[in-house]
Amino acid sequence: MAKRILTALLGAAVMGLGAQAASATTLGDVKAKGFLQCGVNTGLTGFASPDASGNWSGFDVDYCKAIAAAIFGDATKVKYTPTSAKDRFPALQSGEVDVLARNTTWTINRDTALGFNFRPVNYYDGQGFMVRKALNVKSALELSGAAVCVQTGTTTELNLADYFKANNLQYNPVVFEKLEEVNAAYDAGRCDVYTTDQSGLYSLRLTLAAPDDHMILPEIISKEPLGPAVRQGDDQWFDIVSWVHYALINAEDFGITQANVEEMKKSPNPDIQRFLGVEADTKIGTDLGLENDWAVKVIKGVGNYGEIFDRNIGAGSPLKIERGLNALWSKGGIQYAPPVR
Amino acid sequence: MTIDATIPPGRDKSTGSVLNDPKVRGYIYQGLTLLLLVVFVYWVTDNTIENLKRANIASGYGFLNGRAGFDVGQSLVAFTSDSTYGRALVVGFFNTILVAVTGIITATIIGFLIGIGRLSKNWLIAKLSMIYVEVFRNIPPLLVIFFWYSGVLAVLPQPRESMALPLNMYINNRGLAFPRPVFDSGAQFTFYALIIAIIASIAFVRYANKKQLATGKRPPVLWIVLGMLIGLPVITFLATGMPISFDVPIAGKFNLTGGSVVGPEFLSLFLALSFYTAAFIAEIVRAGIRGVGHGQTEAAHALGIRPGLTTRLVVVPQAMRIIIPPLTSQYLNLTKNSSLAIAVGYADLVAVGGTILNQTGQAVEVVSIWIVVYLTLSLSTSLFMNWFNAKMALVER
Numbered sequence: 001m002a003k004r005i006l007t008a009l010l011g012a013a014v015m016g017l018g019a020q021a022a023s024a025t026t027l028g029d030v031k032a033k034g035f036l037q038c039g040v041n042t043g044l045t046g047f048a049s050p051d052a053s054g055n056w057s058g059f060d061v062d063y064c065k066a067i068a069a070a071i072f073g074d075a076t077k078v079k080y081t082p083t084s085a086k087d088r089f090p091a092l093q094s095g096e097v098d099v100l101a102r103n104t105t106w107t108i109n110r111d112t113a114l115g116f117n118f119r120p121v122n123y124y125d126g127q128g129f130m131v132r133k134a135l136n137v138k139s140a141l142e143l144s145g146a147a148v149c150v151q152t153g154t155t156t157e158l159n160l161a162d163y164f165k166a167n168n169l170q171y172n173p174v175v176f177e178k179l180e181e182v183n184a185a186y187d188a189g190r191c192d193v194y195t196t197d198q199s200g201l202y203s204l205r206l207t208l209a210a211p212d213d214h215m216i217l218p219e220i221i222s223k224e225p226l227g228p229a230v231r232q233g234d235d236q237w238f239d240i241v242s243w244v245h246y247a248l249i250n251a252e253d254f255g256i257t258q259a260n261v262e263e264m265k266k267s268p269n270p271d272i273q274r275f276l277g278v279e280a281d282t283k284i285g286t287d288l289g290l291e292n293d294w295a296v297k298v299i300k301g302v303g304n305y306g307e308i309f310d311r312n313i314g315a316g317s318p319l320k321i322e323r324g325l326n327a328l329w330s331k332g333g334i335q336y337a338p339p340v341r
Numbered sequence: 342m343t344i345d346a347t348i349p350p351g352r353d354k355s356t357g358s359v360l361n362d363p364k365v366r367g368y369i370y371q372g373l374t375l376l377l378l379v380v381f382v383y384w385v386t387d388n389t390i391e392n393l394k395r396a397n398i399a400s401g402y403g404f405l406n407g408r409a410g411f412d413v414g415q416s417l418v419a420f421t422s423d424s425t426y427g428r429a430l431v432v433g434f435f436n437t438i439l440v441a442v443t444g445i446i447t448a449t450i451i452g453f454l455i456g457i458g459r460l461s462k463n464w465l466i467a468k469l470s471m472i473y474v475e476v477f478r479n480i481p482p483l484l485v486i487f488f489w490y491s492g493v494l495a496v497l498p499q500p501r502e503s504m505a506l507p508l509n510m511y512i513n514n515r516g517l518a519f520p521r522p523v524f525d526s527g528a529q530f531t532f533y534a535l536i537i538a539i540i541a542s543i544a545f546v547r548y549a550n551k552k553q554l555a556t557g558k559r560p561p562v563l564w565i566v567l568g569m570l571i572g573l574p575v576i577t578f579l580a581t582g583m584p585i586s587f588d589v590p591i592a593g594k595f596n597l598t599g600g601s602v603v604g605p606e607f608l609s610l611f612l613a614l615s616f617y618t619a620a621f622i623a624e625i626v627r628a629g630i631r632g633v634g635h636g637q638t639e640a641a642h643a644l645g646i647r648p649g650l651t652t653r654l655v656v657v658p659q660a661m662r663i664i665i666p667p668l669t670s671q672y673l674n675l676t677k678n679s680s681l682a683i684a685v686g687y688a689d690l691v692a693v694g695g696t697i698l699n700q701t702g703q704a705v706e707v708v709s710i711w712i713v714v715y716l717t718l719s720l721s722t723s724l725f726m727n728w729f730n731a732k733m734a735l736v737e738r
Contacts, residue, residue: 085699086695086696086699089699093396093702109701109702113398113701114702115397115702145594145596145598152686153696158410158411161410164412165421172414174606175413175686175688175696176686177686177692177695181686184491185686188514189499232396232397233397
């Protein structure tokens with residue numbers, strides 16, 4: 001323990017050092033380093049997980065790649081920092097990562113007291129419950145007396161307490177720091193119920209020993225708007241991270257895909273011309289601190305929002321999550337981007 | 342003039358530079374080191390505060406009064422999600438104390454048994470004790486915790502197929518459920534009776550010691566003390582109409598309901614810390630007993646003292662003087678190792694503090710609380726053991 005405390009103290013001192021040594025803008029730092037340092041999950045199938053040879057893939061990982069593509073024109077210039085739910089905020093606060101793309105819920109506390117900025121929501125989620133089918137439970141309201149597995153330091157942990165209190169139900173929380181530990185505990189039968197964001201439940205169910213023995217209950221007990229987070233105090237960097245997301249949404253809206261982006265540059269549509277930076281004398285990228293064709297680079301790197309969704313968590317993936325709220329606003333969802341103008 | 346006398350001839354103090362005086366130089370070096378240390382601490386503190394401000398992170402200890410909003414699985418004091426962060430830390434603190442104290446007691450008992458076992462003339466006992474020590478001493482404590490948690494407790498049956506133990510206890514992969522005593526009115530008399538019995542026992546032992554010194558005859562202390570400690574509370578319990586009943590665990594929808602449950606998180610941590618530290622204590626005990634000269638035993642035998650009494654009155658008191666100082670280190674180690682609780686999700690100070698750290702973002706504050714609490718715990722243990730050591734030390738006449 002003494003060693004850990006000492007490390008923490010030294011860490012605090014170094015954290016002070018690091019922040020002081022850093023230059024004025026995050027963009028400048030990233031360009032100087034030559035890569036983007038991106039905070040991701042330690043391993044959540046579909047969102048961020050490494051394969052056998054250590055290559056990261058997933059929905060959140062594609063956001064890291066998109067930002068790198070916007071800056072460098074090369075989606076591979078990313079280094080990943082896997083963070084637990086508990087480590088993720090200190091990692092961003094201390095400047096260890098440039099951006100946190102780790103299915104993190106946007107809350108007022110994190111937006112203010114923790115010193116972060118959130119804006120685009122790349123995945124509208126909600127908290128759900130998973131149980132064994134054998135328990136014969138049909139609703140979360142029947143869960144009184146159950147042992148519930150939950151990851152510590154999450155909004156999930158707080159929502160859980162609020163939900164059971166509001167409905168006057170008893171429960172016994174079984175709390176772990178790492179996602180893998182929670183999975184193992186649930187799979188071993190240490191608890192009856194597993195609760196986290198519904199997207200996470202679909203993802204985790206695939207990793208269980210017998211996925212078909214488990215079911216996800218219909219109740220969604222919270223709003224979980226997930227999105228990338230950055231440190232406060234650097235508006236340019238905040239704009240870049242936000243607009244990368246909006247570019248992905250706009251691209252889907254315009255029907256621009258990874259395959260047809262070069263062709264679309266010749267489109268007569270002035271909206272598309274402006275978006276792709278082919279309009280004469282445009283400052284659509286330089287105003288952000290990027291090149292004018294940054295949107296082209298993003299789409300070439302990872303495709304549009306719909307492509308990212310399908311490939312990682314949607315119809316084209318084992319998770320098969322419906323677009324639902326995350327469909328474009330024109331298709332019954334609430335994903336909407338401000339105009340590029 | 343005694344100091345001057347130590348200066349060798351030819352090095353007259355008055356003619357040399359004052360800088361050559363080793364005493365003055367010593368002060369200068371110490372002053373410089375102290376100054377550097379103060380500057381370093383000031384720089385670290387100032388830098389941290391400055392950067393926290395720049396990052397727009399709120400600081401201070403006011404967050405401790407905020408509503409926690411999360412629940413804790415196992416708690417010695419009442420705690421709900423409406424309690425404050427400060428109270429959550431108190432819960433974690435008591436959980437740390439609980440596992441440290443129970444762990445220290447069990448580790449000491451196992452350690453003494455194994456340590457004495459290694460010195461046994463019985464070949465099997467000696468070898469088994471040796472194997473125990475070598476196995477547990479050479480495995481990292483975290484692995485021992487995982488061994489108990491994943492290897493032993495997680496493979497126990499599900500709650501619906503709980504294994505029944507004697508005395509209405511059940512064990513399953515959710516922990517050990519046992520009947521909880523329910524105290525009705527009048528139960529306090531039994532408790533008072535126990536306290537009276539303890540005080541009376543201490544007084545009787547003192548009387549017996551005095552009588553032995555005066556007359557050389559010792560009254561049958563063990564039986565009388567045992568009789569008082571057990572008899573008095575039992576008689577009171579029966580006389581007041583048996584006011585204590587038991588809440589027995591029975592199968593509920595998900596888990597056993599009623600009774601008390603000790604979760605596998607606590608059990609695995611407690612067992613692991615006990616077994617791990619016991620290996621070190623066993624070696625300390627062995628070293629202590631070996632450290633008492635064989636002549637002492639022979640001398641006692643020559644005086645006609647029986648072997649049992651020789652061990653109790655001659656060997657052990659002298660061995661304790663060797664055992665206690667390193668034993669203190671092991672107690673401190675056990676307390677500090679209890680922070681490994683986080684690996685199995687036991688809600689100790691570090692685990693609860695970590696949750697608070699994450700919910701509030703007050704990293705520096707929470708870490709400072711950890712430091713202060715562990716320092717206080719360790720220093721208190723040290724102080725107690727130093728006092729105990731002084732009490733056991735050789736009284737020189």
